[in-house]
Amino acid sequence: MKNTYDQLTDILVNQFEVQPEEIGPDLTFEELELDSLFLVELNLVIKRDLDVEIGEDDATPRSTVADVVRLIDAQLNPAS
Known part of the structure; x- marks a missing residue:
């Protein structure tokens, strides 16, 4: 089973065409x-694929990939 970081990376690569080598936990979406x-x-994709809803104010362009992973994990x- 993939961890949350790997699942989010897969979403970024497969749904949003981000290159895998560009993604890192400390990078912001900006x-x-x-x-x-x-x-x-x-x-919307996270809600559909992971059945998790992230508030609009919880994830911003200045949020890091790791920030969103923590929101999903929570x-x-x-x-935990």
Whole structure:
């Protein structure tokens, strides 16, 4: 089973055509040249694929990939 980081990376690569070598946990979506409209689309894909809903204010272009992984993990594993 893939961890959350790998799942998010797969979404970025397969759904949004981000090159895998460009993705890193400490990179912001802004650094990946992904804007707020992208984040709306990303939230929809995460909801569909992972059954997790991220609030519009929780993920911004200045959020890192790791920030979004933590948001997803917090909902998937609320006791952690």
